[in-house]
Amino acid sequence: MSSSLRRGALAASVIAFSFASLAACGAGNDAQTLGIRPDNAATTVGDIKVQNAVVITQPDPEAEGPAAISATLFNNGDAAQTLDSIAVDGAGTAEIKPVEGDKLTIPAGGSVVIGGDGNAVATLSDGAALTDGNAQKVTFAFSETGDVSLRAYVVPAESFFASWGPTEVPSAPESGPSESGEPSEGASESASATPTDEASASASATESGAAEH
Numbered sequence: 001m002s003s004s005l006r007r008g009a010l011a012a013s014v015i016a017f018s019f020a021s022l023a024a025c026g027a028g029n030d031a032q033t034l035g036i037r038p039d040n041a042a043t044t045v046g047d048i049k050v051q052n053a054v055v056i057t058q059p060d061p062e063a064e065g066p067a068a069i070s071a072t073l074f075n076n077g078d079a080a081q082t083l084d085s086i087a088v089d090g091a092g093t094a095e096i097k098p099v100e101g102d103k104l105t106i107p108a109g110g111s112v113v114i115g116g117d118g119n120a121v122a123t124l125s126d127g128a129a130l131t132d133g134n135a136q137k138v139t140f141a142f143s144e145t146g147d148v149s150l151r152a153y154v155v156p157a158e159s160f161f162a163s164w165g166p167t168e169v170p171s172a173p174e175s176g177p178s179e180s181g182e183p184s185e186g187a188s189e190s191a192s193a194t195p196t197d198e199a200s201a202s203a204s205a206t207e208s209g210a211a212e213h
Contacts, residue, residue, distance in 0.1 A: 041138075041152040047077030048106075048145045053152040055088060055136055056115070057127050061156065067127030069094055069138065070115030071152075075106040082106070082143040086122050089137040091129045094122040106142075130154045 041053040053071040058064075069088070075081055083104040086094040098104040098120045106112045113119045130136065135151040142148065 041071075041135075041150050043148060043150040045148045046145045047075055048081065048140075048142055048148055049074040049076065050140055050148055050150060053138055053150060055091075055124075055130060055138065055152050055154045057130050057132055057154060057156050059156050059158040061132055064128045067091065067124040067130055067154075068115060069122040069124065069152075071122075071140070072111060072113050073106050073140070074111045075108060077144070078108050079144065080105050080107050081145060083112075083140060084143060085139075085141045087139045087141070088124060088130070091124045091126050091136070094124050097121045097123075132156050 042049070042051040044050075051072045051074065053069070056068045056070060058067070069086055073083065083096060083106065086096065088094065096104050096114075099118070104112060104114075104120050114122050124130075132154050134154045136154050137149060138152045139147050139149040
């Protein structure tokens with residue numbers, strides 16, 4: 001085999017290996033892309049996974065009142081478990097109200113959402129002890145798994161991204177289409193003046209040519 005053919009075969013082998021490696025990154029239960037995690041509070045202990053945990057305070061930071069805990073609980077085990085308590089550092093233990101029954105039960109292979117319409121509710125009586133923006137330690141106690149702790153963001157009930165927005169709002173340009181879709185007065189005058197000026201220049205050129213003849 002010539003040297004050029006050997007080089008070609010080697011290049012083809014390298015390309016094929018590269019494509020195989022890239023395909024492996026996105027396939028299977030251990031795919032590298034599955035390692036990308038969302039930017040929210042989540043943790044797994046044994047069969048229990050807690051995801052999207054957040055502590056929600058009053059809309060007005062100066063207002064005194066209860067706070068709420070929102071989270072999604074997953075049970076990957078073969079037996080149901082109950083959520084016995086939720087404790088937030090510095091704010092005490094939450095009162096848990098399931099949709100049905102006395103205990104909040106996470107079924108085997110199922111999940112339960114805390115917070116939101118039609119879901120279970122977890123309320124802290126002393127919301128004033130929390131500071132918006134903190135990452136507060138929250139501990140969920142389960143009947144079989146035991147304590148599952150993580151740090152959850154403390155956010156107000158309203159849009160907590162308001163302080164991240166621009167401090168000044170730019171004004172609309174003076175020229176351009178109006179709200180009704182019609183050109184503005186300045187733009188209309190400019191557009192109408194252009195054809196008239198061209199017509200006047202053409203007429204002047206014609207008269208000048210006729211005078212020369």
